[in-house]
Amino acid sequence: xxxxAKAQTRFRDLAIRYGFLVLLLVIVIFFTxxxxxxxxxxxxxxxxxxxxxxxxxxxxxxATLVVDxxxxxIGSVAASSMMAASYAMVVWGLGSVEAVALCLLLxxxxxxxxxxxVVVARVPDLLATLGTMFxxxxxxxxxTAGRSIAKGMMMPDGSTSxxxxxxxxxxxxxxxxxxxxxxxxxxxxxxxxxIWFFLEFTRWGRVMYAIGSNExxxxxxxxPVSRYKIAAYMISGVSASIGxxxxxxxxxxxxxxxxxxxxxxxxxxALIGFAVLGVAKPNAFGTLVGxxxxxxxxxxxxxxxxxxxxxxxxxGSVLVVALVFTFSLTRAARR
Amino acid sequence: MLxxxxxxxxxxxxxxxxxxTGLGFAAQxxxxxxxxxxxxxxxxxxxxxxxxxxxxxxxxxxVERQSAAxxxxxxxxxxxxxxxxxxxxxxxxIALGVDGIVVQHGLxxxxxxxxxxxxxxxxxxxxxxxxxxxxAVPQIEQSDQLLAQLALEQAIKDNGESFTxxxxxxxxxxxxxxxxxxxxxxxxxxxxxxxxxxxxxLDNPIANSVANQASAVLRANPTxxxxxxxxxxxxxxxxxxxxxxxxxxxxxxxxxxxxxxDIQAMREGDSAWVATAATNPAVVGEVSVRALAMLLAGEDxxxxxxxxxxxxxxxxxMELDIENMEQxxxxxxxFAHADVAVADWMPLPSR
Numbered sequence: 197x198x199x200x201a202k203a204q205t206r207f208r209d210l211a212i213r214y215g216f217l218v219l220l221l222v223i224v225i226f227f228t229x230x231x232x233x234x235x236x237x238x239x240x241x242x243x244x245x246x247x248x249x250x251x252x253x254x255x256x257x258x259a260t261l262v263v264d265x266x267x268x269x270i271g272s273v274a275a276s277s278m279m280a281a282s283y284a285m286v287v288w289g290l291g292s293v294e295a296v297a298l299c300l301l302l303x304x305x306x307x308x309x310x311x312x313x314v315v316v317a318r319v320p321d322l323l324a325t326l327g328t329m330f331x332x333x334x335x336x337x338x339x340t341a342g343r344s345i346a347k348g349m350m351m352p353d354g355s356t357s358x359x360x361x362x363x364x365x366x367x368x369x370x371x372x373x374x375x376x377x378x379x380x381x382x383x384x385x386x387x388x389x390x391i392w393f394f395l396e397f398t399r400w401g402r403v404m405y406a407i408g409s410n411e412x413x414x415x416x417x418x419x420p421v422s423r424y425k426i427a428a429y430m431i432s433g434v435s436a437s438i439g440x441x442x443x444x445x446x447x448x449x450x451x452x453x454x455x456x457x458x459x460x461x462x463x464x465x466a467l468i469g470f471a472v473l474g475v476a477k478p479n480a481f482g483t484l485v486g487x488x489x490x491x492x493x494x495x496x497x498x499x500x501x502x503x504x505x506x507x508x509x510x511x512g513s514v515l516v517v518a519l520v521f522t523f524s525l526t527r528a529a530r531r
Numbered sequence: 532m533l534x535x536x537x538x539x540x541x542x543x544x545x546x547x548x549x550x551x552t553g554l555g556f557a558a559q560x561x562x563x564x565x566x567x568x569x570x571x572x573x574x575x576x577x578x579x580x581x582x583x584x585x586x587x588x589x590x591x592x593x594v595e596r597q598s599a600a601x602x603x604x605x606x607x608x609x610x611x612x613x614x615x616x617x618x619x620x621x622x623x624x625i626a627l628g629v630d631g632i633v634v635q636h637g638l639x640x641x642x643x644x645x646x647x648x649x650x651x652x653x654x655x656x657x658x659x660x661x662x663x664x665x666x667a668v669p670q671i672e673q674s675d676q677l678l679a680q681l682a683l684e685q686a687i688k689d690n691g692e693s694f695t696x697x698x699x700x701x702x703x704x705x706x707x708x709x710x711x712x713x714x715x716x717x718x719x720x721x722x723x724x725x726x727x728x729x730x731x732x733l734d735n736p737i738a739n740s741v742a743n744q745a746s747a748v749l750r751a752n753p754t755x756x757x758x759x760x761x762x763x764x765x766x767x768x769x770x771x772x773x774x775x776x777x778x779x780x781x782x783x784x785x786x787x788x789x790x791x792x793d794i795q796a797m798r799e800g801d802s803a804w805v806a807t808a809a810t811n812p813a814v815v816g817e818v819s820v821r822a823l824a825m826l827l828a829g830e831d832x833x834x835x836x837x838x839x840x841x842x843x844x845x846x847x848x849m850e851l852d853i854e855n856m857e858q859x860x861x862x863x864x865x866f867a868h869a870d871v872a873v874a875d876w877m878p879l880p881s882r
Contacts, residue, residue, distance in 0.1 A: 246743040346792030453736040499751035
């Protein structure tokens with residue numbers, strides 16, 4: 197009797213730990229059977245590319261989730277960073293290095309602003325970042341009076357812009373290393389590795405997790421909680437601005453957009469990440485797998501001519517399953 | 532001719548006087564019919580449902596230009612995709628005592644009643660791209676059917692009557708639905724058109740999301756040689772995917788609408804985006820105001836005021852060396868002005 201019970205617990209543990217990865221494998225096999233073109237090197241690389249921007253944003257959100265915060269502004273930071281990069285090059289005629297630096301500074305600045313709102317002004321995180329989101333949605337449109345930015349665009353004062361997108365900037369979104377791996381995928385993987393290492397293996401990362409699970413205890417233990425929280429928002433801001441840079445480099449113009457879908461997809465990826473490996477907490481590896489999971493589904497469904505609303509439905513279903521997985525199964529196992 | 536010039540000069544002088552004195556009645560134009568003999572006293576309102584994006588910016592600039600040319604007092608109400616608020620704004624405009632209202636987009640259900648209240652209050656109303664179901668309200672339209680038809684005729688001209696097509700479409704968006712009607716009509720007329728894939732999304736940023744989908748579609752259906760993407764954001768997304776797959780010379784993209792950035796994308800070396808059909812949104816804005824002005828002067832612009840589209844091909848852009856919307860207007864006169872809802876007495880915006 198005791199043995200079967202033990203075996204059951206073990207099976208459940210295994211299911212919790214690897215269930216999501218097995219599910220991912222099953223889905224990949226299913227799509228390969230339905231649509232042979234799905235299983236090719238190019239397809240696989242492409243799935244990585246299609247999720248790279250979402251994943252970069254999601255990694256940033258993960259950092260704020262770790263300290264028990266939340267960043268609603270990432271979508272608009274990405275959109276603003278896309279506009280800023282385009283504006284810098286097309287209107288000011290700056291080079292790609294300056295444009296990228298400007299965007300990263302913008303991301304850091306917004307992150308700092310969010311952090312200060314939360315820590316110093318004591319505005320609850322959801323509200324603070326919601327405010328920042330609206331602020332940026334408006335701000336990004338002011339310089340161009342609501343127009344998209346492209347080479348040869350007409351400025352609000354009637355003149356025509358003279359700059360253009362730097363070749364080396366477009367390289368970030370369009371070039372493929374060894375003719376197969378896009379640069380954006382490399383950036384995503386490197387960022388994932390850095391954030392994963394930072395959160396799991398450095399003292400700072402451990403302190404951030406400690407703050408997330410019990411802020412008061414961490415404060416009493418002498419951790420500079422405020423600084424860590426601000427740092428988390430700055431990581432989030434800078435990740436989002438990297439996402440915006442990749443977006444601008446891929447699209448090749450500064451598109452007027454709210455970035456709300458980016459926000460939702462990124463948050464979904466990070467939340468699905470809770471369930472991967474059954475750790476029930478924000479983690480960089482899970483976030484990456486979560487983003488890939490959604491990417492695999494969307495790619496497969498599109499190949500099978502599924503309409504867009506079916507895709508939203510599937511995205512929602514995956515998220516709900518992942519949340520149930522996180523909040524009931526893993527909790528039950530711990531009891 | 533001379534008469535016309537002096538008339539315009541008087542209007543301009545009037546405008547200048549108005550600007551300096553800040554008083555409307557200075558704009559006394561001799562030959563304009565009532566109420567435009569005192570254009571500064573004419574108040575019109577633009578009540579918008581959609582405003583973010585290049586198309587809507589350009590539309591607004593057209594409305595502003597034509598209003599300035601007439602010398603009327605333009606008020607702008609922007610509901611930012613809030614249907615209920617848009618209806619309230621019509622009531623606000625009524626309360627403000629405007630003489631005419633341009634309704635720009637919106638939902639039929641929400642706007643019909645509000646527009647009826649305005650008509651009952653003796654206010655002249657025209658509607659752009661929203662059917663308010665009111666015989667007293669002229670409907671300004673950019674003909675989506677004609678747009679799709681121009682692009683598809685070009686596709687047939689370039690590729691013959693049989694080709695393998697991918698189609699980008701999202702159901703439930705009125706202009707896209709009207710373009711879809713034409714597409715279905717063409718498929719029936721030319722049985723050689725083989726649609727192997729249909730996809731589409733309006734997830735923001737649209738070009739990026741559509742690029743992801745198009746990439747999957749191109750790999751699942753390597754035989755596609757024509758992509759019909761009847762909305763420029765769709766076309767931009769498909770182009771990204773075609774570039775990434777290195778299929779620039781194997782796939783041709785046909786679309787609708789145009790902007791400066793679209794022109795740049797079409798002009799790129801080896802661009803797969805070969806043609807688009809478009810109505811100049813600024814011209815649509817001008818026509819909207821002119822139709823309203825005709826109503827106010829007691830003339831009839833007709834119930835359906837249709838602004839005809841123009842076909843723009845990659846070859847045209849290269850030959851005429853067109854780099855942006857301004858040059859497009861300057862070098863393709865049919866794009867810069869539509870001879871629709873023009874009365875003799877009406878001052879047109881200067882170009």
